[in-house]
Amino acid sequence: MPYPTPPRSVYLHIPFCHRRCYYCDFAVVPLGDQARGEQGPGSRSIREYLSLLHREIASAPSGPPLSTVYIGGGTPSLLCPDQIGALLDALADKFGLQPGAEITLEMDPATFNSSQLSSVLAHGVNRISLGGQSFDDAVLEQLGRRHRWSDLQAAIDWLMQAWRDGALRSWSLDLIQNLPGQALAGWDAQLDQAIASQAPHLSIYDLSVEPGTVFDRQRSLGVLKLPEDDLAVALMERTTQRLADAGLSRYEISNYASPGHASRHNRVYWSGAGWWGFGMGATSAPWGVRLVRPRTRAAYAAWLDNPPEESIAEVGLPLDDQLLVGLRRREGVNLQGLDADALVRRWQPFVERGWLKQKAGRWCLTDPEGMALSNQVLIEVILWWEEVLEDQSHSHQSI
Ligand SMILES: C[S@@+](CC[C@H](N)C(=O)[O-])C[C@H]1O[C@@H](n2cnc3c(N)ncnc32)[C@H](O)[C@@H]1O
């Protein structure tokens, strides 16, 4: 089923960071401690990357005015506000921006001050996503972060001030849970501070140990002690309960918002609607079929010389992806009309364990148990889909 309307959302990737955090496998270019000096916004390396990004935006097919823009990274707050403004101008020239469009910028504590914040807001950014990760200095050290609690607190104060003044429409705080050595009491203290920050949106990610990261190496050496399943569920339960009590309801596995502050851009990814993506390592899916750009600058530059076409003739998200994105949402997925009995049989043990339920014809992960252990349910979708594809290829071979 092709998408009825062209995309109205854009993701822009800014890959620069001071250094790579121990858990992160995003497409990033670590600049070292000179990220604000010689290697900073005026450096050849950053200017050259931005000109590639401008080139990609200019050469995209045209489309209707945008309703959401997300500038992520990496650490986009390492750019100077004028560079952010120039990227927004390029998008406005290419597509136009709808009145009231949601324009989010990811910012890391210790990479900006209140006047830089005011400048990016003056350029049209109206939502900030702040990469806090933890309020505990020892944990920040363990994660390989460069900022400390005092930097995070200062950033929160500036954001709250801008929000109260009406210069900022909304903001979000990122934290990571399920960290090595994490206990319920310590996590409670983190939630106390998250709630006290008055952030109207929280993204609370479960740590994912990605291949090739420092955490991955520590795990293979047996020195990374992750919480057991029971503790993971208890942590998630505590998060959902305490945030609900504080007026932040969970609208997606990792996302909590007070009324009116759910991210419109995030919803685009999970709704199965299309989006444009520009920049090294960025994924786009303007017509439903995902296209991932190369993850290094040189390969991205070469790719731009000869980009594959993002064809509107393709179909929507493949069925397995539709189920994966659908299950992450609170409203779940509808299997009606699908030949999915084998999948339902695979899911049965999770229904018995209380992780998955059927509600008004839709299959949903229970909150918090199913959401906390969602990977085990999602993997069954992938295994089932591989079986379906294998069956299809056998039946084609035998024709
Ligand atoms: C695209 S990252 C970049 C944001 C920003 N540079 C920062 O670090 O604050 C967005 C968020 O993903 C989360 N994240 C990245 N890698 C993760 C991992 N391996 N496990 C869990 N969360 C992760 C972090 O909370 C991070 O703030």
Ligand code: SF4
């Ligand atoms: S978590 Fe953020 S700051 Fe750390 S390496 Fe990844 S993108 Fe950069």
